[in-house]
Amino acid sequence: MHPFTYQRATTPAQAVAAVAPAPGAAFVAGGTSQLDLMKEDVLRPSLLVDVTALPLTTISALNGGLRLGAGVSNTAAALHPEVAARYPAVSEALLAGASTQIRNMASLGGNPLQRTRCPYFRDPAQACNKREPGSGCAALQGINKVHALFGASNSCVATHPSDLAVALAALDAQVQVTGPNGPRTIAFPDLHRLPGDTPQQDTTLAHGELITSIDLPAFTGRSHYLKVRERASYAFALVSCAVALEMEGQKIRRARVALGGVAHKPWRVPAAEALLAGKKPSEKLFRAAAEAAFADAKPLEHNAYKIPMGRNLMERALLETSGLQPLQGPAGTAFAASVGGVSGE
């Protein structure tokens, strides 16, 4: 760990004013991503501006939807009755992530901005363009089991690890930010970017831009999140899938599907969504949509398993969201989200 200055802001303006002019400055909220990476010498900020004292810790109604303050903890958001009842995909994604202790520390603003779990990124002795632009990408010819199927480049094949982000992308949440040039709104699917030649840049946020809230739009359909992981709890997704389904009578009016663990950002699948619109839910339809979603997948040496896994998972997520198959646990809980469930009878 390198020496740094620590400062606590009490207003968003103060936080932005502290970070924006200093190229080496960063915000810190729960610190569960930021501090871990500093201890591993991956991040070396010169100034940390603590945003946990900002007045951004409430959940309130907004135009038929909900405004979730960026400082709300993952636990508080997941257990909020309105979130759990109206946006079960959000609660499911949050509760299927990390551990209780980490969720208590973690914030909604920090979660989508956590860095990749690409193991090479976390080892300063390895080549990694995301950590050190121009050094190369060790994962390309290394162990790339947890890496991307879609949208990767020769510079970087990392995936984004957040569960929440996948649910927010499917729900078309909006991100409110404020920065040196004032406030703006970002559609959630546009928050993260593909690596291209600049994988060091995870998102479209400018340096010093602060997330103040995540807004969930009015939504009366069903939503659901499913996650496959290597152990039954406390593991990042190998592949995950969020579905937001709106029906009109027997037919699907609009389906939005986002995949996790397959790309540098939550991966919306427009071709599959188009295929679903206006059709009656069926196993066959969902299978076809899943096939369409993975048609362009480009596997690396160790991650081809994600194609069948992802297809099967997406089909199941659609079956469960539409009610053709039962959820594996109460909606809005980790049990509903966890493929395979818990060991024991």
Added chain:
Amino acid sequence: MVEATGKPLERVDGRLKVMGAARFSAEWDVPGLAYGAIVSSNVAHGSVRAIDSAAALRAPGVLAVLTHENAPRLQPMPEKVNGSLFRGEGGITETRQPLQNATVEYAGQPLAVVVADTLERARHAASLVRVTYDVRPPELTLEASTRRTLPETFTGNQDEKLQVTVGDPKTALAAAPVKLTRVYESGITHHNPIEQLASIARWETRNGAEFLTLYDTTRGVENLQEVVSSSLSLPKDNVYIICPFIGGAFGSKGWMFAPPLLTAMAARVVKRPVKIEWRRQDMFAVAGQRAATRQTLSLGAAPDGRLTALQHDTQTHSSQSSGYTEPCARVSRMMYAVPNLGFAHQLHHLHLPSPCPMRGPGETVGGWALECAMDELAAELNLDPVELRLRNYAEKNPETGKPWSSKHLRECYARGQELIGWSKRNPKPRSMREGNSLIGYGMATTMYPAARRPAAAKATLFADGRALVQSATHEMGNGAYTIFRQISADGLGLPVEQVRFELGDSALPAAPTSGGSATTATIGPASLAACRNVLAALKQLAIRDAKSPLYGATADDLEARDGRLVRKANPAQAEDYGTILRRAKLPSLEASGEAKPGEERENYSFYSFGAIFVKVRVDELTGTVRVDKLCAVLDVGRLMNPRTAHSQIIGGVAMGLGAALMEETQYDPRSGRAVVRNLADYHVPSMADTPDIQVEWLNIPDPHISELGARGIGEIGCVGTPAAITNAVYHATGRRFRSLPLTPDKIVQG
């Protein structure tokens, strides 16, 4: 008085641990402490061209930077320590002494120690050290290795030959009416105890001589004292080692000596006590590991399933400077009645960190291969897997011909079948389904060699009626404090509350490294011997004291009971220990005792046995496996404490479950660096992965192992579990998986 041994006494150190009052090695408050941080190699093979410490030395608080150029010189690692072969093929440890030359043999090898006045400053300065290398291409796979050997023995033990042929397995295999040959592969795994490695070293001058105190995360104070004193050219008595608590070891913390040596060197250079706490990342390079294996199993059988031949050949790896060889045939060599038996081990020296024992060394992955092959044979013959094992039940050790000291494995199979509901399953593979999941049942035999080693103990009676028993063994979560207190209380005829047991200190009577599930069988009898001896001395005091009601009796007339010496013929004549001591004006009375295995070892083969039965749920579409039921029925001799024993077994089983389903450390195929180096991405089973594990015991005392009748329990839970799970996954899916761990990527189906 009721015997304490065998009772489910609560863990005596449980409260201390929960309250944070148990002091672990990194927690000793030593005045004037400085802190060391490690700079380790980025590359796996080559040599250090230069180490530039200038920036680190300029950083605030830095006291010194030790490198191979300026570090104190060490003597070579001893050839043998306390009977274990250290050097050479089959030797147990890494023999490379740290910071003695520029050679780099694996990534993560320590290259420098930065010492500063705070931990943060040390770690920061360590990141400023610049190392340049002359890099050579590393050999990282079995295919790539150019140095291959055939070690003769495991750790120099003549009873553990690694290349063995009994009968003529080759001819018998060729002639067998039914035969199969299968290749099984297992990946590298790490012990990952929750407590990381840590040492504190303090040098003093006593009577003009140098004296070193080490607080270290070791489960072998004796070995460490020997290695440190000989490496630093000190008399053995000038090295003192303390370790009253270990936060888990599982095979680590016993055989890797660079961490305490580096700490001692650093403290000597800065002339202050130094602490080095290793980071979790470092543990993937310096703490040992279970090596990967590629095992070829050939079974030949008669049409009725009786084995005629068994050949078990292992390819495994070690580092460049360790001869450690995963002894994969430990189960094959003894489990079944097979007349033609062969096994071989080929060791590949790679540019990877040194392996060392890990819970069930050899047995866990070797037993997995054997018990999976037996399941395959059962399927081939259309026989129930339990029936196949019964048809090959070994009434004596097939390698040595010796009878078992005690074996009740048939009862284990029978009870395990009942517990799991074996008869209710549909034996046809891929025939049972619930919702999205295929259901499968599987079983495997488990075992563990029941070792016993020489040890000593000391017992002290105090005039206030309390007692202390001591031996240089270890508490690593195994329950040592608890059961040796129970055993000692019975040995002294005192209630457990009045007896303390002390361990983890090199000044105490000698005990071997805690390992090999041998601690109970080793330390229990030594404690009893010390207790007997102190009571004998006490009897003499009473007998010779004219004021005692026991005056004039013979030792045989007396027995110890409820804290009193009692005349057997007339129990009204009795006197409590304290009174006898006080009248003799003795604040305390002490005696030592020793115990060691005897000729029973020539006459019998000592093993624990058991059976593991599991029920799994496999969601093939997503590749996930969950264990819904797991029953372990064990024949481990007499139980010392069912509560701590239960913890040992469920811990072992959970570790076996991890090996089966999720644990693996991959090394980058080009750089040789451990790819995953943290506990978020290296998965050990969570609570949600472990069902309510049912453990049952036969609790039949072993008549030959020792007066306690107890064999060990540390590893047997781990050994059979991976095979039982793998076999259950076969029963569920009809697909054989021959590569550990069974992660979702391997199981998922289009």
